[in-house]
Amino acid sequence: MPEEISRCPHCDKQLVTWVPCDESGWDHDLLLCENNECSYFVHGRAKVCGDYGANFAYRFCYDPKTGREIPIVAWCGGDLSLLKGRCESGGSS
Numbered sequence: 530m531p532e533e534i535s536r537c538p539h540c541d542k543q544l545v546t547w548v549p550c551d552e553s554g555w556d557h558d559l560l561l562c563e564n565n566e567c568s569y570f571v572h573g574r575a576k577v578c579g580d581y582g583a584n585f586a587y588r589f590c591y592d593p594k595t596g597r598e599i600p601i602v603a604w605c606g607g608d609l610s611l612l613k614g615r616c617e618s619g620g621s622s
């Protein structure tokens with residue numbers, strides 16, 4: 530059995546259960562770090578924006594079934610965007 534973790538190893542926040550959509554190929558829940566301050570997310574976003582000029586990043590995600598780390602691509606819209614002005618439609622929250 531893989532080790533169960535409930536907190537993000539990068540920011541120590543509680544992970545949330547994330548149910549992937551059917552098309553993603555997963556048939557079970559994953560654990561996702563939704564912290565926008567998470568170093569994993571912040572560094573990944575800075576790297577992606579810097580290297581590719583793309584407006585997305587990766588969130589830390591953990592598969593409790595395999596014990597594997599799975600980087601989940603997260604679109605950085607609205608306030609999360611480091612490329613403000615490029616994105617036409619901001620999130621409405």
Ligand SMILES: [Zn+2]
Pocket residue numbers: 537538539540541542562563564567568569589
């Ligand atoms: Zn985190």
